[in-house]
Amino acid sequence: MFFTGTIPLSSSISEPVSLEDNDPKAPYARPILQITTMFHSLSTTYCYMRYVNYEQTAYVLGALGYGIMASVGIWSVIFGSTEARRSKRTGADKRTSGFPFKNSQAYDKRKDRKMG
Template structure:
């Protein structure tokens, strides 16, 4: 679950880092991305600050909806709070949908930044590609491996979701063989 927390806080940090220059100084963004240095127009300033506030809001929502910050009213509930990504968990019922949506967002941002870098050659897009791609990869890992507790068989102790392709599960086969020998 530590990777899940790392994704949640890392995603919020990355989004807050992106929002800070958009809110504080749209001129810096314009100077980094425009070939000529000029003052931003009123419309560019408005859109820059609006996007910055939207990214900051998204960062806060990712942390709150994944259950990284316990939102309980009593102190006894928060001392035993353990966030899981199970759908039935009352502390984080929206953890998996939030994880999925934010992972897709980071993957789309990484793709967009990469295509902008390949057409313009500006190194500022490499930073965006690197950060968003890293978070998309961590989010994908969390979706694949941290969203369920696994299906462990009570009889054999092996994971029920394993298959024989491309490698045979010898542990499950030997445990099944022992069970058959026990019953006869």
């Protein structure tokens, strides 16, 4: 994940990795991120199963570390893309859905047309 630039090595972000076609790192960023996320997820499971069988603390610590890295990877895969679908009028994100909770405060064309 460090190689893709998803997790910066310094506190200042000088050149973040973009998914644009003109970025030379772009075609490799997402696949590397998915592979390393899968590795960390499987390693978390492996360390936890070893802890269950042998009850050594080092396996729990390993599972915790791998789990944190897997969580960051999953978060980056899901929310790391720069593609935002925002409404020009309201600024709301169009990717949201009503499942499992309905957003009753959301923008409604019929109500907003009557008000303004």
